[in-house]
Every structure is written in structure tokens, then in C-alpha cells.
Amino acid sequence: MKPFQKRESIAISVVVVAKEAGNVIQHLFSSLSDQGRKPDEVLLIIDRLDDNTLKVVGFPNSVRVVLSEEGGLGAARNKGLIKAEGDYVVFIDADSCADSGLLKSIEKFFLENPNVVAQAGPIVNVRSFEEIDKIKSRLQLLRKKWRKVDSVIFWPTNNFSVKRDVALSVGGFKKDIHYAGEDMLFCNELKKACHKIAFNPEALLYHMYYGHRGGMLRRQIRSVKGNAEIMIRTKSSRILFTPLTHIGLIFLSLLGMVILANPMYGIFALLSVFHRFYRAYVDAKEPTNYMPLTITLLEKIPLVYVSYFMFILWAPILWLKTHARNEIKKGRFRCWPCLRKSQNP
Numbered sequence: 001m002k003p004f005q006k007r008e009s010i011a012i013s014v015v016v017v018a019k020e021a022g023n024v025i026q027h028l029f030s031s032l033s034d035q036g037r038k039p040d041e042v043l044l045i046i047d048r049l050d051d052n053t054l055k056v057v058g059f060p061n062s063v064r065v066v067l068s069e070e071g072g073l074g075a076a077r078n079k080g081l082i083k084a085e086g087d088y089v090v091f092i093d094a095d096s097c098a099d100s101g102l103l104k105s106i107e108k109f110f111l112e113n114p115n116v117v118a119q120a121g122p123i124v125n126v127r128s129f130e131e132i133d134k135i136k137s138r139l140q141l142l143r144k145k146w147r148k149v150d151s152v153i154f155w156p157t158n159n160f161s162v163k164r165d166v167a168l169s170v171g172g173f174k175k176d177i178h179y180a181g182e183d184m185l186f187c188n189e190l191k192k193a194c195h196k197i198a199f200n201p202e203a204l205l206y207h208m209y210y211g212h213r214g215g216m217l218r219r220q221i222r223s224v225k226g227n228a229e230i231m232i233r234t235k236s237s238r239i240l241f242t243p244l245t246h247i248g249l250i251f252l253s254l255l256g257m258v259i260l261a262n263p264m265y266g267i268f269a270l271l272s273v274f275h276r277f278y279r280a281y282v283d284a285k286e287p288t289n290y291m292p293l294t295i296t297l298l299e300k301i302p303l304v305y306v307s308y309f310m311f312i313l314w315a316p317i318l319w320l321k322t323h324a325r326n327e328i329k330k331g332r333f334r335c336w337p338c339l340r341k342s343q344n345p
Contacts, residue, residue, distance in 0.1 A: 010107055013086030013164070014039045017076040021094035022052035024208055027129050031097045033060045037104035040086050045076045053094070074173035074182035077157065081164060081172050089164050091157040095208040097129055105202035106161050117163040117195050120155035121203025122146050132206050139204075146201035155197060157183040159205040166195065174233070181226035185233070220307040228315040232322055240315070243308040246272045250305075276301055 014032060018025055032039055042063045046053060049067065066083050068076040081089060088110060092098065102121070109119055124139070126132055160183070170189040173182045187197060231239040249272040256265020280301060 010088055010110055011040045011086035012037075012088050012090055012103055012107060013080075013084035014042045014090045014092060014103075015045065015077065015080030015084060016042065016092055016094055017045045017073060017080070018051070018053045018094040019046065020052050022055050024095045025053055026056050027097045027208075028092065028094060029056070029060055029063070031100070031102075034100055035098065035103045036101055037107055038062070039090075039103055041084070043080050043083055045080050047071060047076065070175060072175060072182075075175040077182065078172040078175060081167050084164055087164060088161055089167065090161045091159075092205065093158040093207065096158060097132065097206040097208075099204035099206070102203055102205060105200060105204075109198070109200045109203070110161070110163075113198065116198045117166040118190055119161050119198045119200045119203065120152050121159040121161075121200050121205055123156075123159050124204065124206050125209035126206050127209055129206070129208065143201060146199075149199045149201065152197050152199050153191065154184050154187045157186075158207055159203065161203070162190075166190075166193075169193070170195075181230040184230060217303060217306070220303050221310065224307045224310045224314055225318070228311060228318045231315065232319050240311075243311045246276070246305070246308050247312055273301070276304060 016025070016028065029042075032042060039062055042060060044053070044059075044063055044065050045068050046065065047068045047070075054065065064083075066079055068079040070076075070079075077091065080091075088106070090103065090106060106119065106121070110116060122142070124135070124142075126135065167186075170186075170193050172186070174185050190197060227239050249268040253265050253267070253269035253272075256262050256268070
């Protein structure tokens with residue numbers, strides 16, 4: 001095996017998947033224009049030519065618009081991988097703002113660690129882009145925590161960089177993941193291929209976190225559908241464990257207090273609630289993904305219980321739809337949901 005040779009520079013392609021992001025993406029383009037190390041190219045992936053993202057004035061000269069004919073985040077990210085011309089691809093969400101040293105730190109990390117094929121960077125969630133200047137003073141303490149993190153098992157593609165040919169060699173992103181979770185499956189494929197996802201504490205990104213209940217509910221619904229899709233695709237029942245446990249505790253508590261008239265059964269509900277508060281606190285203090293505690297508590301309690309109930313309902317529905325779609329492709333069923341058997345041999 002040939003030893004890795006040090007290089008002086010690499011070509012970096014930034015891939016941004018956008019959908020109706022005209023009201024926020026100008027902040028990302030502005031931050032990319034202000035980089036100390038400019039991107040070699042920026043690929044904007046959209047699925048419709050009438051997307052309002054294209055109406056934004058002030059695109060950097062390096063932006064190249066690419067149309068993704070297939071729906072879904074996985075297909076769009078794959079389009080970016082295929083069309084990118086750089087050695088490394090940096091995935092950034094449209095509702096984000098890059099720190100001025102983001103690309104320089106990514107390039108430096110890859111050059112100093114030539115055996116690393118993928119790296120993740122810290123994400124700081126903000127409720128408005130105007131909030132960035134106000135919280136910069138708080139980041140010093142977080143930076144000390146970030147430096148203690150060596151690698152991650154999974155990282156969202158909001159701040160994720162990968163060597164292009166390695167990403168293509170593991171099959172890219174799953175195109176048939178329609179809701180969320182294509183990044184989780186991609187990280188799993190990297191891990192199966194014995195690649196480590198290194199953590200770069202200097203690759204800082206700010207992400208617009210929509211801290212209102214409507215936005216949080218939509219995010220929870222999308223997460224529920226994505227988890228159900230991952231569970232069905234990977235045939236993993238572990239994803240069912242958490243929602244079933246919490247719903248079971250709540251059910252036992254209500255059954256005991258209402259049907260059996262014994263208030264002592266309320267302890268089952270308290271166990272679930274205390275656990276959720278603990279998880280919310282851990283999530284808020286997660287050193288590599290900064291989020292205000294108040295927002296975390298609001299999203300995790302009680303919206304997380306809504307997601308648990310939705311998951312229990314949505315998972316079997318999605319399984320039936322997926323199963324029926326596969327059966328139709330095989331010619332065994334003529335239609336769905338009636339699931340009548342085809343008369344064709």
C-alpha cells in the first residue's frame with residue numbers, strides 16, 4: 001500500500017440542496033463569498049426551475065445551478081456528487097451561514113490528515129442570523145469541548161465534507177429515502193467500508209433553527225417519517241424500541257389510574273417524563289451541536305410524545321405502502337390499496 005503524500009492544496013466543491021429557500025439562502029451565499037479560502041465551485045441543486053431560490057440576487061460567480069430530475073434529498077445529493085469537479089465535496093444546508101474560516105479549516109484538516117476521507121464540523125443553531133454576533137463570545141467555552149471530540153459515528157449533512165471518489169465508491173446516498181435519514185445511511189456505508197468520520201472543531205457553521213412550534217412540529221413529523229423509512233429499509237427493529245417504551249409507560253399509567261383507580265400507577269408516566277427531560281438536557285449540552293436549552297426543552301417536551309404516537313401509527317402504514325409498491329413492481333398486485341392479485345402469470 002502506497003503511503004499518503006502531503007499536498008499543498010485541494011479542490012473543494014460546495015454542494016447546496018435547496019427548495020424554496022429564497023428567503024434564507026442569500027445569507028449562505030454571502031458567507032461563502034466572504035471566505036478566506038474561496039470555494040472552487042458552488043453547486044446549487046434544485047428539482048424545479050420555478051423554485052424561488054433562483055430569484056435571489058447576488059449569487060457568487062462560482063455558483064452552478066443543477067437540476068435534479070428525481071425527487072428526494074438522497075437523489076439531489078447524489079447529483080451534486082456526480083456533477084462536482086472538486087476532489088472533496090462540502091455539503092451545507094441552504095438555511096445556514098458559514099463561519100469565515102470554514103473552508104480554510106476544512107482544507108487544512110484534509111491536508112494535515114491525508115488518511116481522513118470524511119470530516120464533520122460543529123453546528124451552532126441560531127434563531128436568527130442577526131444572533132450570530134451576539135453569541136460569538138459564548139463559543140470560547142464550547143470550543144474547548146469541541147477539541148475533545150476526535151470522531152463521530154453519524155453526522156448530518158449540514159456541515160459534512162467527504163472525498164468525492166470515496167463517497168461515490170460506497171454508492172453515494174440512498175435515492176429512495178424521501179423524508180430524512182439519507183445522511184445516516186450514508187454514514188453507515190462509510191463505517192462499513194472502514195472509513196472514520198473525523199471531527200474538525202474549527203470547521204464552524206451556523207444553522208437557522210426555526211424556534212416556533214409550527215416549525216418544530218414539521219421537523220418532528222419529517223423526522224418520524226424518516227426514521228420509519230430507515231427502519232423499513234434496514235429491517236432494524238431497534239428504532240421501534242424507544243417510542244414503544246415511552247408509549248407503553250404512558251399507557252400503563254393511564255390504565256392504572258383511570259381503569260384501576262390507583263394513582264400509584266402514575267409513576268410509569270413520571271419515569272417517561274423524567275427520562276425525556278434528561279435526554280433534552282443532554283441534547284442541549286451536546287458539545288458539537290449547540291442549541292439553547294429552552295428551545296430543546298420546548299421541542300422535546302411535549303412534541304416528542306407527538307412524534308412517538310405518530311411513529312407507532314406511521315410505521316405500519318409506510319410498511320404497507322412500501323410492500324405494496326414492491327409487489328406491484330414484481331407484477332404480483334395490480335393496484336393498491338385494494339391489493340388485488342394480478343391475473344398475469
